[in-house]
Amino acid sequence: MYEQLRAHIEKIVELTDSEFLFVSEHFVAKKFKKHQFLIQEGEQVKYHYFIISGLLKLVYTDDTGKQHIVSFAMEDWWESDFYAFYMQTTATMSLECLEDTEVLCLSLDGYKALCDGLQKMERFFLEKANFGFLGAQRRIISWLTSNAKERYEQLLKQYPALIQRVPKSQLAAYLGVSRETLSRLSP
């Protein structure tokens, strides 16, 4: 699984073997079963997660108890309650497995040590952060400009592999529509 991390990083910056050894020493591997939580609302967020295999949902629960899916994450994606991770506060979201999932865990100390110890890794995280921002901005534009049907079609086009794996009820919670509305939209 460390080779998968290396291939992922090397899409942005090339690493020597000794550099990658330094990088890999900052990660811890963990496995979770479907329905297990990596992050629970109200608890400390220890890690930023690089996903080796599986599927996760990042969920925000509103005051009425309704669940909203902020994002999905699968192979080669990074996920966390990033605000709570980065600011070292307690989680306002939960991160739950929709499938059995394997991850590599990076602590905030580890994140900082990688940035301090190897400028290439700071470059890597800068690229990731910029693309994370752009992805979120694209979703905002999608909300501003599109109705539920169009948002569904955009998602289908952008992440066809994801749509196959995510239960319809979860897709509805991501798109901000009811399960019934989604049924009318999807073939």
Next chain:
Amino acid sequence: MYEQLRAHIEKIVELTDSEFLFVSEHFVAKKFKKHQFLIQEGEQVKYHYFIISGLLKLVYTDDTGKQHIVSFAMEDWWESDFYAFYMQTTATMSLECLEDTEVLCLSLDGYKALCDGLQKMERFFLEKANFGFLGAQRRIISWLTSNAKERYEQLLKQYPALIQRVPKSQLAAYLGVSRETLSRLSP
């Protein structure tokens, strides 16, 4: 105005005088009048802008010609059509002055030279990118969980100074509601 840039950067990383001289050499100062465009849809995006004074709107125009405000930007904020800037493609959004505006302009070559030449600046941009992502994520959560009235109240609470300066018609285009709906929401 360069002192304002320095104070802004030094909230995150401290710079020596010679380091700041190196940084400042990569910026060009420009002034724009209210209603002028810094970025026009379809054109090349040369710069990422640090705003010294004034107020701007980043606008996405949909297929029907309707304008949606993706973000506002004022003193000490950075703004651009960042995807087009970063990927060196043509703009899909426009950036227009709502007030007379002074900016410091950074080209992509300048951005890369700062990251390559001074690791502190890569750290600075990483922090900015992470907070940019978190701000966008917060807005997504706001869309998922709140109605227009709640989104208006959140905005009022988060950016009271901004709300004073932005015309109501523009606020409506940011919140994704009609001017009439906004009138009912605001006191």
